[in-house]
Amino acid sequence: MSQPLLSVRDLRTSFFTSRGEVQAVRGVSFELRPGEILGIVGESGSGKSITCMSLLGLLKSNGKVIAGSALFEGEDLLQLDDRDLRRLRGDEIGMIFQDPMTSLNPTLTVGEQVIETILRHRRISRAAARQRATELFELVRIPSAAKRLRSYPHEFSGGMRQRVMIAMALSCDPKLLIADEPTTALDVTIQRQILALLRELQSRLGMAVILITHDLGVIAETADRVLVMYGGMVMEEAPVRRMFARPSHPYTRGLLASIPDLRDGTHQRLTPIPGSPPDMRRPPAGCPFAPRCRNAMAQCVKALPPIYEVDAGHGSRCWLHHAEAPRVEGINELVPA
Amino acid sequence: MSDIHVAPEMWKPAARIAGAAEQIAAPSLTYWQDVRQRLWRNRPAMLGLGFIIVLVIAAIFGPMVSRHNYYDQDLKLSNIPPVFQVYEVTDESGATTRFFFNSGNLNLYEVTDDGRIAGLIRGKKDLLKKQTVFAFGDVEVTLNAATQTLTRGGGVVLAAGGWQWNMSNLFGTDQLGRDVLARQLYGARISLTVALVATLVNFFIGVFYGGIAGYLGGRVDTLMMRVVEVISTIPLTLYVILIMVVFNSGFFSVIIAIGSVYWVDMARIVRGQILTLKQQDYVAAARTMGASTGRILTRHLLPNSIGPILVALTMLIPSAIFIESFMSFIGLGVTPPEASWGTLTSEAVETLRAYPYQMFFPAAAISLTMFAFNFLGDGLRDALDPRLRT
Amino acid sequence: MTAYVLQRLALMLVTLFAIITLTFFLMHAVPGGPFVSDKMMAPEIQAAINAKYHLDDPIWVQYLNYLRGIATFDLGPSFKYAGMSVNEIIAQGLPTTLKVGVLALICVVSLGVPLGIVAALNRNRWPDTLVMVIATIGVAVPSYVIATVALYFFALRLGWVPTFGLDDWRGYFLPVFALSGFWISFIARLARSSLLETLQMDYMTTAKAKGLKPGQILFKHGLRNSLIPVVTVLGPVVANLITGSFVIEQIFALPGIGRHFVLSITNRDYTAIMGITIFYAAVLMVMIFIVDMLYLVLDPRIKYREAR
Ligand SMILES: Nc1ncnc2c1ncn2[C@@H]1O[C@H](COP(=O)(O)OP(=O)(O)OP(=O)(O)O)[C@@H](O)[C@H]1O
Ligand code: SF4
Numbered sequence A: 001m002s003q004p005l006l007s008v009r010d011l012r013t014s015f016f017t018s019r020g021e022v023q024a025v026r027g028v029s030f031e032l033r034p035g036e037i038l039g040i041v042g043e044s045g046s047g048k049s050i051t052c053m054s055l056l057g058l059l060k061s062n063g064k065v066i067a068g069s070a071l072f073e074g075e076d077l078l079q080l081d082d083r084d085l086r087r088l089r090g091d092e093i094g095m096i097f098q099d100p101m102t103s104l105n106p107t108l109t110v111g112e113q114v115i116e117t118i119l120r121h122r123r124i125s126r127a128a129a130r131q132r133a134t135e136l137f138e139l140v141r142i143p144s145a146a147k148r149l150r151s152y153p154h155e156f157s158g159g160m161r162q163r164v165m166i167a168m169a170l171s172c173d174p175k176l177l178i179a180d181e182p183t184t185a186l187d188v189t190i191q192r193q194i195l196a197l198l199r200e201l202q203s204r205l206g207m208a209v210i211l212i213t214h215d216l217g218v219i220a221e222t223a224d225r226v227l228v229m230y231g232g233m234v235m236e237e238a239p240v241r242r243m244f245a246r247p248s249h250p251y252t253r254g255l256l257a258s259i260p261d262l263r264d265g266t267h268q269r270l271t272p273i274p275g276s277p278p279d280m281r282r283p284p285a286g287c288p289f290a291p292r293c294r295n296a297m298a299q300c301v302k303a304l305p306p307i308y309e310v311d312a313g314h315g316s317r318c319w320l321h322h323a324e325a326p327r328v329e330g331i332n333e334l335v336p337a
Numbered sequence B: 001m002s003d004i005h006v007a008p009e010m011w012k013p014a015a016r017i018a019g020a021a022e023q024i025a026a027p028s029l030t031y032w033q034d035v036r037q038r039l040w041r042n043r044p045a046m047l048g049l050g051f052i053i054v055l056v057i058a059a060i061f062g063p064m065v066s067r068h069n070y071y072d073q074d075l076k077l078s079n080i081p082p083v084f085q086v087y088e089v090t091d092e093s094g095a096t097t098r099f100f101f102n103s104g105n106l107n108l109y110e111v112t113d114d115g116r117i118a119g120l121i122r123g124k125k126d127l128l129k130k131q132t133v134f135a136f137g138d139v140e141v142t143l144n145a146a147t148q149t150l151t152r153g154g155g156v157v158l159a160a161g162g163w164q165w166n167m168s169n170l171f172g173t174d175q176l177g178r179d180v181l182a183r184q185l186y187g188a189r190i191s192l193t194v195a196l197v198a199t200l201v202n203f204f205i206g207v208f209y210g211g212i213a214g215y216l217g218g219r220v221d222t223l224m225m226r227v228v229e230v231i232s233t234i235p236l237t238l239y240v241i242l243i244m245v246v247f248n249s250g251f252f253s254v255i256i257a258i259g260s261v262y263w264v265d266m267a268r269i270v271r272g273q274i275l276t277l278k279q280q281d282y283v284a285a286a287r288t289m290g291a292s293t294g295r296i297l298t299r300h301l302l303p304n305s306i307g308p309i310l311v312a313l314t315m316l317i318p319s320a321i322f323i324e325s326f327m328s329f330i331g332l333g334v335t336p337p338e339a340s341w342g343t344l345t346s347e348a349v350e351t352l353r354a355y356p357y358q359m360f361f362p363a364a365a366i367s368l369t370m371f372a373f374n375f376l377g378d379g380l381r382d383a384l385d386p387r388l389r390t
Numbered sequence C: 001m002t003a004y005v006l007q008r009l010a011l012m013l014v015t016l017f018a019i020i021t022l023t024f025f026l027m028h029a030v031p032g033g034p035f036v037s038d039k040m041m042a043p044e045i046q047a048a049i050n051a052k053y054h055l056d057d058p059i060w061v062q063y064l065n066y067l068r069g070i071a072t073f074d075l076g077p078s079f080k081y082a083g084m085s086v087n088e089i090i091a092q093g094l095p096t097t098l099k100v101g102v103l104a105l106i107c108v109v110s111l112g113v114p115l116g117i118v119a120a121l122n123r124n125r126w127p128d129t130l131v132m133v134i135a136t137i138g139v140a141v142p143s144y145v146i147a148t149v150a151l152y153f154f155a156l157r158l159g160w161v162p163t164f165g166l167d168d169w170r171g172y173f174l175p176v177f178a179l180s181g182f183w184i185s186f187i188a189r190l191a192r193s194s195l196l197e198t199l200q201m202d203y204m205t206t207a208k209a210k211g212l213k214p215g216q217i218l219f220k221h222g223l224r225n226s227l228i229p230v231v232t233v234l235g236p237v238v239a240n241l242i243t244g245s246f247v248i249e250q251i252f253a254l255p256g257i258g259r260h261f262v263l264s265i266t267n268r269d270y271t272a273i274m275g276i277t278i279f280y281a282a283v284l285m286v287m288i289f290i291v292d293m294l295y296l297v298l299d300p301r302i303k304y305r306e307a308r
């Protein structure tokens, strides 16, 4: 097994608001190997975006990383000073955001927005940077690339804008690409094109990818490994096949239950499990999913379950994996064939 | 790993749950409760609201309880300050006279023990020596106009006593001897009435116009909005002035002038709100259920637009007050002896050199009112749009 | 883009036309106004106006005559000063008004915008609080109050500046200050909230995620976008600097157009009132047109949005 590219340990991030501390991320750990695609799923507000923003120091001013470490090629991102972090951003680590309509500056040409990124990190001439930008536009298949550099974002469709974002994120050959719901704001057909492009670019350029999404179909098609988040924590982690074949956490099972059939290729958004996610200003002491869990036990309300390794590389944060816990079909007991 | 000790009874199903989810979630406030709470916590806005309430009460009831009215003139008692230093002179028969010296017009006024103005004291003017001699029984007091000093008999400088608040006219009197407090209260009445009525007129025109444009949509909407665009580029103050010229100064002209001109923003807001709300399902639902246009407007659309409209209204009131005072200031507002904050200020400007303090009350009144409405408006906007806060 | 320019130009002309028409018919509605024969009037003025507008003709002919006059930049004879034309009245006051107005505009932009930026960048810290307190005072206290209080303290009490006139360069301080005070505050508040809003935008996060330096992010991505709303209000700001100057010129006894305007109102010099109103409106339309063009340069989206 190769050295991890990124190793996050016990990340905790809070926002300090007029109504108290919002504990958005409460102890997230995961590893990412070079060239691997890690999918992160979870309901809205589960802390997916904040986890990634914390790594790059992109939190809004009222947000703060409270604890944890994030080793990227041996450097702890959370300890770097601003200047060193800025060097990494856009160079070693690229990022794509959810809404290509608002993530590009409306008053600068798309070319300028790509070129400034290149010029920031590479000591090359403006002409060379422009040349590079044209190549990038060709790489992400924007037609008549050289001409389109001079266009403004509003002259592009949503899908084309997201291609611009991807070109921008890849402009300095990052080792890690963080894509935060890159397709959520797009039409279904465009979504598929963008995902296909991402997969293709990943296999060609070989960078590692963190792919955040709501869409389990996207995960199934794209990711190598999956992280399921809930209430600011990782609930389950497994290789993608294993996750879909043997989900071992009641929350994951709830998510999967809402998908009719993955194999017929219909992409399906998460349909909500009854109840609402916990208030992160006063997170529950026990399992955050307990109020909505069909299997909740007295122990779940009392104490936070640890992550049990149910198989190699497959962890699940649930008391049901305790040796003395009652048997529940499918989770800690095999489903009869 | 799974060696953590757990007592057997802990594996029983958790006490359920129906209420648990709600218990854990924050007490969810309705939007309006939330707005009210945020507004309540905004101290400047609440101070503003408090001030406005006090002002309105004073404007309504003040003139009723005041001993003075706003138009009675008494030229003998003009330009009396609200506070003054009292001098005392005792003559040989032991009678003491209390008086104060008004340096603005070089007059002496007799003051009673409880601080009321008893009247003007007449003296003999000596124009050559530029001094005036006042006789109190057998004591003579000489006022030197150049040095503004009072001397007694043999040249002893008269020392001033303590400060005394003017109990006859708490805010003093103006250049025509009218009670400033009574005029202030009356002016508040006029200014607030003008502002309120003009704002309401604007409100109705704006809601009506914007409502129709937004509701009908299509080409009518485009045309109506073009008209709005033209109107909003016209410098409206000029139009208020022209209308005042046509109708002649006066209370109702001011209301007509201000009321007919500033509805454009309101129309825009209402139209915008209605356009977004029109997309929403419940309006379509109401329509399929046969609700009339008027009913849809009043029951569904307006309640939802109330927030931004409220903000626009609170911001319109101070502008109306300001424009009224501005008009009065350049001589186009209410006609004398009627008073508004603008006329009071411009009257005070006339006497600025001799009696600068007369500027204080009208300037303070209008400034504080503007503060109050601005704070309230800002607070309302913040409360309605929590995005803008942290 | 040409479509946008033409559209703006058309709007400007339509508005100006609406203003002229409205002004004409409002003045016509005045009893004893300029377009009624009146025996009380000084005969030579009556003759001049009659010669100009043919008062015996039907109203619409007079209206056309008036329009024709304006088309040749001729605002007609004064209604009160025999032998004086409205053009001459305006020409007399223009230099003064222009000097004070331009200085005030410069103050508004060069003080208001930086103050707003400083406040936004120091949100909820003391520079922000300080700017906001000053700006709130500036927005709430009417200009004529500021003007008289300043006049009293700085001119009468301290004697630092003259009480009236612009003969001494120090005479400019108070009028410019009183005229621009409100708008400096207004622009500071606007620039602050606009920049704060821009800082929240997704593309600012993108800029940060690209590793750009804070200065680059602020100046290249933040300021330009946040200045767009500021530029949009510059047209109305000019309008209000103009109309605000009535009072300021009155208080400081400056011989500008505003003072002539107020004088013609008190004198009921109807043709002068009309002429000056239309002159103001024309100046304003030109300013708004300039601002629209500026907007075009700042915001590339305009070209497409407006040119439907
Ligand atoms: N600036 C902020 N101030 C306060 N709380 C915040 C802030 N930003 C995020 N949060 C809170 O942090 C929590 C996690 O947010 P996050 O954006 O990571 O969710 P997410 O999983 O990405 O959801 P989504 O799928 O909607 O993007 C949420 O409960 C949110 O309310
Ligand atoms: S720990 Fe308990 S409440 Fe949490 S998921 Fe497992 S069974 Fe459900």
Ligand SMILES: [Mg+2]
Residues within 6 Å of the ligand: A048, A049, A050, A180
């Ligand atoms: Mg997110």
